[in-house]
Amino acid sequence: MTQKSTRGHVLCVVGARPNFMKIAPIMRAFSAAAVPIPCRLVHTGQHYDAAMKASFFTQLRIPEPDLDLGVGSGSHAVQTAEIMKRFEPELDANPPRAVLVVGDVNSTIACSLVAVKKAIPVIHVEAGLRSGDRAMPEEINRILTDQLSDLLFTTELDAAANLQREGIDPARVLFVGNVMIDSLMQSLELAIPAERTFERFAEPLVAGEPFGLVTLHRPSNVDDPEVLETLLDVLCEISADMPLLFPMHPRTRAKVEAFGLEGRLASSGIRVTGPLSYLEMLGVMQRSALVLTDSGGLQEETTALGIPCLTLRHSTERPITVTEGTNTIVGTAADRIFAAYREFRQTGGKAGRVPPLWDGRAAERIAGKIGDWLVAG
Numbered sequence: 001m002t003q004k005s006t007r008g009h010v011l012c013v014v015g016a017r018p019n020f021m022k023i024a025p026i027m028r029a030f031s032a033a034a035v036p037i038p039c040r041l042v043h044t045g046q047h048y049d050a051a052m053k054a055s056f057f058t059q060l061r062i063p064e065p066d067l068d069l070g071v072g073s074g075s076h077a078v079q080t081a082e083i084m085k086r087f088e089p090e091l092d093a094n095p096p097r098a099v100l101v102v103g104d105v106n107s108t109i110a111c112s113l114v115a116v117k118k119a120i121p122v123i124h125v126e127a128g129l130r131s132g133d134r135a136m137p138e139e140i141n142r143i144l145t146d147q148l149s150d151l152l153f154t155t156e157l158d159a160a161a162n163l164q165r166e167g168i169d170p171a172r173v174l175f176v177g178n179v180m181i182d183s184l185m186q187s188l189e190l191a192i193p194a195e196r197t198f199e200r201f202a203e204p205l206v207a208g209e210p211f212g213l214v215t216l217h218r219p220s221n222v223d224d225p226e227v228l229e230t231l232l233d234v235l236c237e238i239s240a241d242m243p244l245l246f247p248m249h250p251r252t253r254a255k256v257e258a259f260g261l262e263g264r265l266a267s268s269g270i271r272v273t274g275p276l277s278y279l280e281m282l283g284v285m286q287r288s289a290l291v292l293t294d295s296g297g298l299q300e301e302t303t304a305l306g307i308p309c310l311t312l313r314h315s316t317e318r319p320i321t322v323t324e325g326t327n328t329i330v331g332t333a334a335d336r337i338f339a340a341y342r343e344f345r346q347t348g349g350k351a352g353r354v355p356p357l358w359d360g361r362a363a364e365r366i367a368g369k370i371g372d373w374l375v376a377g
Contacts, residue, residue: 008097009038010123010370011090014065015046015083015107017056018180018297021278022102022125024060025182025363033367037374039100042090044083044107045070055277059190060183076106076137083110091118097374098123101145102179104138104317109145116148125179125366127152128159131317135220138296142317151373153366155180155300156320156355176365177357180297181304184282185360192279194287198245201273210289212242214270217249218294221312225259227332231312232256232264234334235292238341239269244292245284247276290344292337299327304358308349310340325352 010030014023023041030037043065057064069086071079083106091099091114099115100123101108112122127146131139146152146163154160155178163173214235222228235244246265248256256262265272276284282301285291291302291309299318302309303325310330321327328350330340344350357365 008374009040009094010098010100010374011094011096012039012041012100013044013087013107013111014041014062014102015044015071016103016105019102019105019107020056020060020062021183021297022179024062025179025186026100026102026125026366027062029363029367030370032364033371035371035375037367037371040066040094040096042066042087042111043068044087044111045072046079046083046105046107059277059279060187080106080110083107084114087111087114088118091115091120096120097377098150098370100125100370102126104129104142104145106137106141109141112145112148121150122148123151123153123370124149125153126155127173128154128163129156129317130159130162131315133315139317151370153362153369155358155362156318158319174369175357176369177359177362178300178304178355179362179366180300181358182360182363183278184301184304187279187282188286190279191283191286192277194284197273197276197280197284198271201271210242211287212238212244212290212292213285213288214244214246214291215249215293215295215298216246216252216312218313221294221332222249222252222255225255225261228255228259229261229264230334231332231337232261234337235270236264236268237334237338238292241341241345242289243269243271245271245273245288247273247281247284249275290341290349299325300358302326303352304354306352306354308344310337310344312337320355321352324355326350327352 012023030039045068067090071082098121101112102125115122124145133139152173153176160173216222291298291307294312296318299309299311299321303321309327311327314331316329328340330337
């Protein structure tokens with residue numbers, strides 16, 4: 001009996017740090033499928049820190065990309081256009097059966113646009129997430145990518161309702177779970193103990209002492225000097241009660257320096273470090289009592305780990321982390337953030353549960369559905 005064939009490869013795209021955690025389990029599942037799915041990997045270079053990219057690829061066991069477009073930084077328009085210009089020759093030289101994109105970064109929409117104009121099917125992993133805030137560039141990327149996609153894999157049940165409202169055929173939408181949680185669960189045993197990370201950055205914390213983990217990187221929070229100053233001030237106030245570890249994004253550090261806000265941090269209980277690798281971040285997060293962040297991925301990871309999370313934004317595209325998980329949206333006003341912190345100290349933080357299909361097998365389900373789709377096509 002002849003074994004079924006998928007006839008052609010899937011071209012997987014990564015561009016920025018959040019994509020790495022999503023593509024890693026998918027590529028492993030492609031290789032492990034009953035009928036392995038051939039694939040190529042393109043890194044657009046949207047995330048242009050070479051050392052950070054190398055550490056993530058190594059720690060997440062992602063194979064070296066078949067092609068690195070080396071796009072680098074730029075405005076949204078410049079970066080999106082440059083990705084499109086550099087991605088098109090890859091499709092011409094190595095035509096795939098489909099292009100698979102993940103998440104909501106500029107690489108996601110740019111590569112989807114190029115593919116669909118060449119009549120190449122687009123597969124979107126993490127479809128249907130909506131914040132309702134069109135001032136976020138990522139929201140525009142999400143909406144447009146979903147409109148272009150032939151297969152849409154969702155992480156939560158409510159995403160299907162979002163897509164249906166936007167006129168997308170429900171037959172193209174498949175609920176599979178969350179590949180970010182696949183990477184999390186596959187990496188827990190490999191996580192670098194927090195104490196080793198503290199030693200590396202010479203930021204000692206008392207053994208067993210509770211601490212909070214902080215991340216800030218969104219333009220709405222760090223590009224406005226008043227908003228950034230407010231956030232740093234309330235974080236300093238919190239750090240007087242509980243020390244905070246703040247692995248500062250290079251862009252955030254540049255803004256802190258440009259706005260002359262370094263003094264806000266100097267005499268506080270905030271320990272500022274450089275960026276952390278994935279396994280370092282995971283080890284620190286596991287040990288933290290509380291996470292304060294504007295990151296979408298950390299909202300999901302803290303829900304999966306049962307760690308209280310205060311999201312320093314006015315909305316979230318991951319509402320399930322609020323309705324079922326440990327996440328609380330607190331905005332950027334100092335009084336509201338500190339009130340939420342006081343409640344955490346009094347109650348121990350919001351309890352939640354792990355959402356359906358956040359079980360570490362989302363990528364396996366995705367590979368199975370794509371394999372069937374390719375064979376049928």
